[in-house]
Amino acid sequence: TRKRAPLSEMAPAGVSLVVTVLCLLAGAGLAAGDRVYIHPFHLLVYSKSSCEQLEKSNTEMPKDLTFLPVPIQAKTSPVDEEALREELVLVSERLEGEDKMRATKVGMMLNFLGFHMYRMLSESQNAASGTILSPTTLFGTLASFYLGALDPTASRLQAFLGVPGEDQGCTSRLDGHKVLSALQTIQSLLVAQGGASGQSTPLLSTVVGLFTAPGLRLKQPFVRALAPFAPITFPRSLDLSMDPDLAAEKINRFMQAVTGWRMDRPMSGISPDSTLLFNTYVHFQGKLKGLSPLAGLREFWVDNTTSVSVPMLSGTGTFQHWSDPQSNLSMTRVPLGKSACLLLVRPLSTWGLQTVEALTFQHNFPTWVKNLSPRAIRLTMPQLTLRGSYDLQDLLAQAKLPTLLGAEANLGKISDDNVRVGKVLNSILLELQADQEEQPTESAPQPDGPEVLEVTLDHPFLFAIYEQESTALHLLGRVANPLSGV
Known part of the structure; x- marks a missing residue:
């Protein structure tokens, strides 16, 4: 029997976030008349049929396949950003009504969380300095960890994302695959073609780097499930217990080589006892007609x-x-x-x-x-041309949730090995230029x-x-x- 994390373990701001979202979405919880109750997040939680299939697959399917990430020095093809844009455009052309409804729900949730975490970030910085945060990327990173988590970590992440588990039955559980699919819908709408005559479409690329200690085996279903949110994921291994600055330099060189993006504030200060770093890199280029x-x-x-x-x-x-x-x-x-x-x-x-x-x-x-x-x-x-980077671990600590992805986090769907999460970076490159x-x-x-x-x-x-x-x-x-x- 799964137990819900007590509210005292959640930050007060996190609780108010959940309450606010519930109030706003309460109208979606009633069907015609009063005979049928529809979960206010019914588009994002498991349906009864999917729960039955999930239970069946858990008993019949073999143990998750695992793999060892290749060393970081392995030859890697560079990211083709135009190909990524074309893929998103194709997704936008295939969207159905339910896809857009789900995206609207997730959009509301990520906006609330994004404003909350933006305040955390801006308060930690000098008032005279610049700030940049991506609510979509932040939400997608946390939803990715939810996909890789087991209880009690999964329940705490679900509540922080804005979906209370209620009775903790399967049909009250957030379906992480639906959330990442909704984020893909949002990304595809951002680059959708059409609109004003001659209006160019933005360029949007999301890349995840999973950097592991040697010997840590990752589960294939988890890595594959990240594709809607981050179509390119690089699982790479390196010695994280070495000189922290040297490990950070290797990661920075690798990401710049495969993306071509230069970050003004590259990674630093890796904890030597980490076994997994989760870094999300986003490039947005827009032209102002x-x-x-x-x-x-x-x-x-x-x-x-x-x-x-x-x-x-x-x-x-x-x-x-x-x-x-x-x-x-x-x-x-x-x-x-x-x-x-x-x-x-x-x-x-x-x-x-x-x-x-x-x-x-x-x-x-x-x-x-x-x-x-x-x-x-x-x-x-x-x-x-703005570049920024922030560590979600720091923001979670400010939100009074320092242990959410800490040493005791249960991330059994990412790996059967003991996963100790170090830095969780979101790095952003924004370019706004003339259209012609x-x-x-x-x-x-x-x-x-x-x-x-x-x-x-x-x-x-x-x-x-x-x-x-x-x-x-x-x-x-x-x-x-x-x-x-x-």
């Missing part, structure tokens, strides 16, 4: 006395916009594709970004996005019609990249200095 490079470099004010010279993009057109003097902020939405959007948030009084950040990313984001309406705007913003390489211009022609509003982001600002149909947030961040990344 209608914006072209301005000639030369322009000033971006880091604070009220310091500026840096940065390349800027500018263009005039109709954008979704909303301004609220009382809250000291304005929002401007820029399309990145058929369904992917960039939301730019800036303080109206130039400074006071911390207050705006708390209001936007912790309280009123969904409501305020609904207030957006078309407006003729001349938008000027920095061309951005036009000749640099000093100004763009003004459209006929209403007065054009000038929106210039030459001071620290916030941004969010999200998918409109599921409302899932892919990236959240603060730009403090476009030249220093985050």
Whole structure:
């Protein structure tokens, strides 16, 4: 009999997260009339038939096949990002109604968790520095560990993801495969083709590195199950008990060689008693239609006395916009594709970004996005290349769950060996560029019609990249200095 982890073992914030999600989704728990109860997360938990099949497979199937990861120095083909985009586009073309409904549920859950963990991350950093976090990647990483976990770890992860286990029966258990499939749906919608004429589609690549101590055998079903979330997974072994800096350097060199991405803050400080490192690497490249490079470099004010010279993009057109003097902020939405959007948030009084950040990313984001309406705007913003990395173990410790993936975690579906999880990194590379390489211009022609509003982001600002149909947030961040990344 499985036992539910007591609420005292969960962070208070985690409990409130679960309660909030349940309240929002409560309406989904009632069928027509009052004769049938439908679990509010019925699209994400095991159905009765799948439970029966699962029980049958557990008794009839042989023990999970395991394998030893090849050494990290083994020859490896580089990642083909265009092929990954094409695969996601194909997925988007095959989506059915239930796929999108499931993606909407997961999008709501990952948004709540993402805002909560973004606050943890931003509070741990200097207020004057940049921040970037991917709610989709964070949720996918935790859901991946859920797939590899047994109770009590599985129950605690399920609750932290936002789905209470209720009676802990099979039909109340989260189906990790459905969650990762929903994340694939969200990713595919982000790169879906169509929309505005001539609008390019974003590039989105997700790669997982499973770095193990020599001799640790991984279970094949677990590694294969990661494919919807991370179509490319590199299981590689190396001596993690060696000089921690040397082990980190080998991992950094390997990932840069296979992806071609450079990270400003590569891995460091590996614990020598770790046997597994789970690193997720994400590259998002979006092109801003209608914006072209301005000639030369322009000033971006880091604070009220310091500026840096940065390349800027500018263009005039109709954008979704909303301004609220009382809250000291304005929002401007820029399309990145058929369904992917960039939301730019800036303080109206130039400074006071911390207050705006708390209001936007912790309280009123969904409501305020609904207030957006078309407006003729001349938008000027920095061309951005942002790199960031954070350890989920640190964020879990801040959320008062330091043992969730600690030494006592039961990860029996990842390996039959004793798995001691070290770092769990999310590393992000974000590039926002002009959609077309036009000749640099000093100004763009003004459209006929209403007065054009000038929106210039030459001071620290916030941004969010999200998918409109599921409302899932892919990236959240603060730009403090476009030249220093985050």
